[in-house]
Amino acid sequence: MHIGIAGAGLLGRLLAFELSRAGHSVEVFDPAPGPQAPVFGPGTAPYAAGWTAAGMLSPTAELEAADEHVFALGLRSLDLWPAIVADLGVPVELHRRGSLLLAHRGDEGAAHRVVDLLQHKAPAGHAPQRLDAAALRELEPDVHGVAHAWLLPHEGQIHTVQAMEALAHAATAAGARWHWGVAASQLQAGEIHTPQGVSRFDCVFDVRGTGARPDPAGVAPNDGFTPQVRGVRGEIIWLHAPGVALQRPVRLLHPRHRVYLVPREGGHIVVGASEIESEDRSPISLRSTVELLAAAHSIIPELAEARIVHTETNLRPALPDNLPRVDQSPGLVRINGLFRHGWLIAPALVEQTLKDLA
Ligand SMILES: Cc1cc2nc3c(=O)[nH]c(=O)nc-3n(C[C@H](O)[C@H](O)[C@H](O)COP(=O)(O)OP(=O)(O)OC[C@H]3O[C@@H](n4cnc5c(N)ncnc54)[C@H](O)[C@@H]3O)c2cc1C
Numbered sequence: 001m002h003i004g005i006a007g008a009g010l011l012g013r014l015l016a017f018e019l020s021r022a023g024h025s026v027e028v029f030d031p032a033p034g035p036q037a038p039v040f041g042p043g044t045a046p047y048a049a050g051w052t053a054a055g056m057l058s059p060t061a062e063l064e065a066a067d068e069h070v071f072a073l074g075l076r077s078l079d080l081w082p083a084i085v086a087d088l089g090v091p092v093e094l095h096r097r098g099s100l101l102l103a104h105r106g107d108e109g110a111a112h113r114v115v116d117l118l119q120h121k122a123p124a125g126h127a128p129q130r131l132d133a134a135a136l137r138e139l140e141p142d143v144h145g146v147a148h149a150w151l152l153p154h155e156g157q158i159h160t161v162q163a164m165e166a167l168a169h170a171a172t173a174a175g176a177r178w179h180w181g182v183a184a185s186q187l188q189a190g191e192i193h194t195p196q197g198v199s200r201f202d203c204v205f206d207v208r209g210t211g212a213r214p215d216p217a218g219v220a221p222n223d224g225f226t227p228q229v230r231g232v233r234g235e236i237i238w239l240h241a242p243g244v245a246l247q248r249p250v251r252l253l254h255p256r257h258r259v260y261l262v263p264r265e266g267g268h269i270v271v272g273a274s275e276i277e278s279e280d281r282s283p284i285s286l287r288s289t290v291e292l293l294a295a296a297h298s299i300i301p302e303l304a305e306a307r308i309v310h311t312e313t314n315l316r317p318a319l320p321d322n323l324p325r326v327d328q329s330p331g332l333v334r335i336n337g338l339f340r341h342g343w344l345i346a347p348a349l350v351e352q353t354l355k356d357l358a
Contacts, residue, residue: 001025004192004201006184008032009048010160010342011207011335013167014084014350020174021087022354027199028176029192031183031211035168037161040312042283049209050164050342052314054236054262054270056249057081057156057344058099060128063121064114067323070341071122076348078156084347085158088166089173093159093265098151099249100140101128102299105147111253115150128152142244142300146252157249157262158343184208189331203357206334209317210279229336231315233276235284237292241306242267252295259295269306271296275316275340284311316340326353333357 001024005012008030020026031045032038038047059074078096085092103111119127128150131139136149143149172178179194186193187206206212210231246263262270274288289311297303319325319337324345327334333353338345 001202003027004199004204005029005207006187006192006205007048007207007209007211008035008168008178008180009207009209010050010053010164010346011209011338011350012205013050013164013171014346015205015207016171016176017084017088017167017174018350018354020171020176026171026176027179027201028171029179029182029184029194029199032180034180035172035178036165040310046211046281047314048164049234049314049316050160052234052236052312053160053343054249054260054272055158055160055163055343056099056260056262057096057158058152058249059344060118060122060126060152060155061099061101061251062341062344063118065322066341068121070323070345073324073345073348073352074341075154076351077345078154080347080351081156081158085163085166088163088170090162090166090169092162092166094156095248096154096156097248098153099155099157099251100131100136100143101150101152101251101253102143102146103148103253104145104298107253107255108148110255111148114253126152126154140247140250142246142302143250144299144301146299155249159264160343163343183211187332189329202331204332206332207336209336209338210315212317212334212336228320230318231279232318232339233278233280233313234273234316234340235276235288235292235311235313236270236272237284237289237308238310238312239269239271239296239303239306240267240309241269241303244269244300244302244306246300250299252299254295257291257295259292261296261299268309269296269303279315281313281315284313316342324349328353328356
């Protein structure tokens with residue numbers, strides 16, 4: 001089949017890779033200037049949320065905000081990621097060492113509410129496992145000062161920047177063609193409209209994330225789906241802390257906000273993330289910086305000498321119920337609403353969608 005894809009974010013790259021290697025002729029359109037990581041900074045044009053994500057693959061922890069369907073997609077994706085990464089041809093950091101939930105003394109109320117909820121929603125074998133101080137020290141010797149810890153044994157993480165670049169590279173090697181710097185202004189069954197004209201395909205995928213809203217000057221699709229996409233602001237901070245030996249993602253169960261730390265190779269730790277109902281992409285606020293870094297430092301005091309090497313803000317594409325949605329009709333497939341779970345669920349969502357397409 002001749003396939004057109006609007007959007008070269010996480011979903012667009014994964015679809016381009018899977019469809020190209022399955023033998024389809026694939027063309028991808030995106031306003032980004034190229035496949036490489038954006039040059040981050042104030043004034044940078046909007047770019048894929050996939051670049052900004054911390055890359056936690058956390059089906060159980062996400063049950064706090066998601067449903068059993070997202071959990072099932074997450075578990076399946078955790079099984080799919082190793083084979084995908086192995087076929088990309090370049091190294092991508094991917095681990096499945098579990099993750100930790102942590103809480104300070106005095107925060108038991110908030111912590112137990114979350115842990116009880118996860119215990120209630122997670123299937124047997126996936127519920128949080130209580131750790132005593134010795135077990136925590138064994139797993140994460142640099143984590144100090146927390147009174148409570150739980151292990152989520154099946155969770156993982158992926159290096160999102162490496163994976164975004166590798167997916168585009170592998171899709172190109174499999175034959176995908178890219179139209180960089182070209183935004184899709186309108187999509188219809190079998191058609192992608194751009195300022196250059198109309199391109200025709202057997203099937204079109206709309207995976208534009210927050211860009212899937214209709215152009216105010218264009219014709220609004222009256223399908224009750226894309227206009228409802230909203231962006232949810234998220235801010236993250238990259239620390240360089242080569243002396244800190246964090247092995248797995250950790251989340252602090254704080255009464256007022258969630259904070260996580262995700263280690264990356266090269267001595268980096270991604271600290272995130274705010275979740276604000278706003279489409280403001282401007283740089284991280286002082287409040288978020290203070291809250292995120294104070295929480296990070298309270299878990300790992302050695303971070304005091306870490307260097308702040310990068311901050312970033314982006315929008316998670318969300319639908320009103322904060323759940324993912326696939327709308328499949330002849331010649332047009334729209335996937336959106338991956339919200340804060342995109343990396344967790346994309347492989348299974350793509351697998352399911354392509355099965356339904358066949
Ligand atoms: C701060 C933050 C932290 C996150 N952490 C995690 C995490 O730890 N784990 C996890 O699983 N998920 C996480 N996510 C969520 C994840 O990044 C998203 O769910 C995922 O990127 C959504 O994928 P997508 O392909 O739908 O959208 P995107 O990745 O946003 O890609 C959309 C693409 O469409 C393009 N586009 C826009 N308009 C047009 C147009 N008119 N024509 C053509 N192309 C267009 C854009 O340029 C972009 O390339 C996080 C997100 C943020 C912001």
